Amino acid sequence: MLSIKNLTASINGTPVLKGIDLEIRAGETHAIMGPNGSGKSTLGKVLAGHPAYEVTGGEVLFEGQNLFEMEADARARAGIFMGFQHPIEVPGVSNASFLRLAYNKKAEAEGRDELDPLEFDDFIHEKIKVVAMKEEFLDRSLNEGFSGGEKKRNEILQMAVLEPKLAILDELDSGLDIDALRVLGDAVNKLQRADRALLIITHFPRILEIIQPQFVHVLSGGRILKSSGKELALELEERGYDWVLAEAAAGGAR
Amino acid sequence: MSTTLNVVTSQEYKYGFVTDIEADSVAAGLNEDVIRFISAKKGEPEWLLEFRLKAYRHWLTLAEPDWAKVDYPRPDFQKIVYYSAPKAKAPKYASMDEVDPELKRTFEKLGVPIHEQAALAGVAVDVVFDSVSVTTTYKEKLATVGIIFCSFSEAVREHPELVKKYLGSVVPAADNFYAALNSAVFTDGSFVFIPKGVTCPMDLSTYFRINNKESGQFERTLIVAEEGASVSYLEGCTAPQFDTNQLHAAVVELVALDHASIKYSTVQNWYAGDKNGVGGIFNFVTKRGLCKGKGSHISWTQVETGSAITWKYPSCILLGDDSIGEFYSVALTNHKQQADTGTKMVHIGRNTKSTIVSKGISAGDSSNSYRGLVKVQPKAEGARNFSQCDSMLIGHTCSASTFPYIEVQNRSAKVEHEATTSKIGEEQLFYFQQRGIPAEEAISMIINGFCKDVFRELPMEFAVEATKLLSLKLEGSVG
């Protein structure tokens, strides 16, 4: 589904991604862990098409298509979704109208019927149940004044509305209480299918016990230093990252 | 703003065509003879000529105001044509059939419902083309309830006593530089009179169009609502695209007697000049409403999107006890446009209330200022004002300023002022795009959210128009 080859990218002239290789197939769940500032969010934003990052080399194919030939909004409509680490607030735009426009843009691109406000109302009321969100959040301005956890809940609501093929969830677990993590983790699991894939960026193994990955990668200094199975998460929790770095420096990477 | 914030605002001005019709014009320049010519052309009574000449002589003593945050080459008042009218056999069109077909086509292109049939939608329209009023629809129907809705010139002929009573009663001829100029040379405009106790059964509307390259447009609007009367009035404007600047200096006066209410809405889309600031209308307008009677109510709603320079402060004088003044404004500037706009609320009567909601949007290299005065005079016991002034910046080469002036001379008064500045940033746009929404639609959605409190005040169709207009004006500012 997603094939990343020797990807390098920089921001304001500073290289952040220094040669990423990653293959994600339909049906898989991958986790990326790594020290602060190692480039995890950057990887997500580069895949999603954030204009501030400059791709300096490499290639990314999404379902066989060159990702870098598509605008950010086209990538989204093609099925790439990014749940943000810090979702932005947009005063004056109601959450419901934003969700409807996003839904309709995708529906239009896929040749499905768009939903009018009444139809969308029914549709969204089913969706908010999945993430246990209170109705009043639909009428509020998009993320404005939402708590950290409420913003994350809203991200997963958007994911449930858009049903992306590839969801990149950047630190979904940060800021979530224990129950919320369970609810949202379950919601994400319910959305996972054989023809979809997940890329979970996190610092903690707890979320990976709910959303279980087949692969865990360690990203450090803009490179993937180690890739292994789900058990790697727990090992990292116990031992930290130093040994991975040392192993890599000794030439034992991957 | 690297890639997304530079591409959405370069839509061509779609009303920029010129209509090729023969015009009856006076030579450029201004002197007492020109004023006499205009007055004679219109067959005016002596007192009105005197009014004009007095204004002119006063104007000669005034200097152009320079306190606004706008920078422009001062117009050469001797190069302006002060009277230009589409040529017709008779000085007044007896019916629609006499109107030049070219002119009719112009209005069709502009979407003005000039034909009565087309006006079935329920809006009565007065159309002012350069200096003269071309047609007024629905006149007879309105007359049956005693409402007078006609061109200003016609009002002078048919209802001189009303015009004499109210003309200059809100904006005196000597009020300011542009008001004095207008009082000297105004050519036409609209006149509305709603008699005691009558609620106007439909929205009244005037459409202003500047066509002649050298002509200035100096229209004069006077709206009077007697005791208990109410009316909603809409004003729309466009102009062709020239690489020189045209001057528009209008005066609008509103008078509301006891418990009367006047709602005045404008969607201004004069030609704004090109991307580099060449051409465009200089819009210097004096609009003022007098809440003369007890419990009277005047509400201004404006959506200002055009003009190279906008200098405009629709105001309310709250003279009657318990009277209410409102000002709702969206001012959008892009490219090299400059706007200095706001309002004045002068509280004179007791328990008078005013509300100000101003939304300024700046994009490109434009400059957008809010300038507002809230004045509470000593006798205005219990006066209240609430002001909300918000600015939105798109990109980083534009500017927004807020100049609120507050003068309170009565201790029981309550005056509140809130202001915010926000920015449509790359991160917001990226968030929308990441959800599949193209940048242009994202901007339009954010802007509409920002302007919601003002659009709510507009009549339905106007609100839809305004929404589209803002999106159009911003096309290309994101890239």
Ligand SMILES: Nc1ncnc2c1ncn2[C@@H]1O[C@H](COP(=O)(O)OP(=O)(O)OP(=O)(O)O)[C@@H](O)[C@H]1O
């Ligand atoms: N706009 C920017 N300007 C300059 N440097 C930036 C910018 N954005 C990111 N960086 C730098 O790029 C590097 C990678 O940042 P990124 O956000 O991808 O890290 P991360 O792995 O997600 O970290 P965390 O675990 O703390 O979320 C950091 O050193 C960061 O300071």
Ligand SMILES: [Mg+2]
């Ligand atoms: Mg991060």
